[in-house]
Amino acid sequence: MPRTVLITGCSSGFGAATARLFASKGWNVIATMRQPQADLGLGALTNVLVERLDVQDQASIGSAIETGLARFGRIDVLVNNAGFGLFGIFEATPADKIREQFDVNVFGLMEVTRAILPHFRANRAGVLVNISSGAGVFALPMISLYCASKFALEGFSEALSYELAPLGIRVRVVEPGGVIETGFGKRSELEAGGHASPVDYAGFVAVAERFFSGLRVARSGATSEQVAEVIYAAATDETDRLRYVATEDIAPLVTARRETSEEAYMAFMRSSVAPQLEG
Numbered sequence: 001m002p003r004t005v006l007i008t009g010c011s012s013g014f015g016a017a018t019a020r021l022f023a024s025k026g027w028n029v030i031a032t033m034r035q036p037q038a039d040l041g042l043g044a045l046t047n048v049l050v051e052r053l054d055v056q057d058q059a060s061i062g063s064a065i066e067t068g069l070a071r072f073g074r075i076d077v078l079v080n081n082a083g084f085g086l087f088g089i090f091e092a093t094p095a096d097k098i099r100e101q102f103d104v105n106v107f108g109l110m111e112v113t114r115a116i117l118p119h120f121r122a123n124r125a126g127v128l129v130n131i132s133s134g135a136g137v138f139a140l141p142m143i144s145l146y147c148a149s150k151f152a153l154e155g156f157s158e159a160l161s162y163e164l165a166p167l168g169i170r171v172r173v174v175e176p177g178g179v180i181e182t183g184f185g186k187r188s189e190l191e192a193g194g195h196a197s198p199v200d201y202a203g204f205v206a207v208a209e210r211f212f213s214g215l216r217v218a219r220s221g222a223t224s225e226q227v228a229e230v231i232y233a234a235a236t237d238e239t240d241r242l243r244y245v246a247t248e249d250i251a252p253l254v255t256a257r258r259e260t261s262e263e264a265y266m267a268f269m270r271s272s273v274a275p276q277l278e279g
Contacts, residue, residue, distance in 0.1 A: 004028040004072045005235065006065065008053055008112060009082030011038040014131060014176070017224035018079060018231050023048050025232065030068035030075070034082075055082050055108025061115045069119070077127045077235045078116045080109045085135075085146035087212075089197040089205065097195075098145055105149035110156065117169075124168040129235050130157045134177045134250035138257045138269075141277065142208050161242055172234040173243045176227045177250035204277065211276050222247040 005022050009015040010031040019031040023045045031042045032053030043050040049071050053064040068075060083105045086097060113128060120126030135143055136150030154173060161171035197205055230246040245254055256268045 001073075002026050002028050002047065003076040004030065004068070004074055005077040005079060006030040006032065006068055006075050006116070007079040007081055008032050008055060010042060010050075011035065011040075014224050014227050014231070015079075015081040016040065016042065017228040018081065019048065020045070021225070021228040021232050028072040030064065030072070032064050053082075053112070055112055056103050058111060061112050065115055065119070074123070075116065075119055076125070077129065078112065079129045079131070079231060079235065080112055081131045081231075082108065083131065083149075085133075085143060087142055087146070088195065089142065089201050090144045092195050092197040092201070093145060094195060101145045101149050102152070105146075106152045106156070109153065113160075117164075120164075120169045121167055126169045127172060127235050128157075128160070128164075128169065129172045129174060129231055131231070132157070132173050132175045134175055134245075134247075134253060136173075137175060137250070138253045140273070142205075142212065158242060165240075170240075171242065172237070174227070174231050174234050175243060175245050175250070175254070176230075177222070177247040207277055211273075214276075222249065 005027050007015050007019050007022075007029065010019045011033040015031070015033070019029050019042050023029045023042075027047070029042075029045075029048045030051055031039070031048055032051045033039065034052070034054045036043075036050050036052050039050045042048050049068060051064040051067055052060055054060045065075070084101075086093060086101050109130065116126070116128075130153055132153050133146070133150045135147045136154045139147045139151075157171050157173045164171060227246045230244050234241075234244045245251060256265050260268070
């Protein structure tokens, strides 16, 4: 029988591309999103069920899983893709936005995971694919809260992988960098525009915005479809591998963070990133 995947955040970007890829590979797909009316044609694909799932709404999580099981009988893979990023100075970010960042990127992901685990345990099988970011490996200014949420996801995923391995359940972490056409950056900019930074930060903010604009121009040109291929590879990998770097643009920073000493890493960051942010 075809295997089944449940994917969160399928209205655009990685989620939509991943749903289309799994469907093209013959999988049953439960494509979930906060507003199913935003579906851009996934529901018309063979073996794709579009369901409402808001990671901040516990009832919608249970309902989507139950409806998916009623339709397909089994779920083999969960892709925790839903998320967003805050951009701006930490001090200027309202407390409610900080809580929302963690409610979506961390606590919501945990609740979807908790809801699917009884099914995976009963089957003694299942794969959890958590979509992290380069910002879950290395930190940059102006995205401190996004980094914090993705660092939390990375630690949670690694610890969970040890708990679940004896039950036949695998955990995967996929780490993309910047993919321009996802719409992710546009939402981050809108979020940043909602609160002004103290004037003492004005010079730094201006330089940092130019720095991030330069990063966007220099990105690898990766697409959501290419990231979806890495997500699919992670979901179907039979090895014990935990982490998958999904775009080449972040590879130098990931290598510096993971394969050098703390001193060498900080020296690298200060020599490559800090001077640009001091100009």
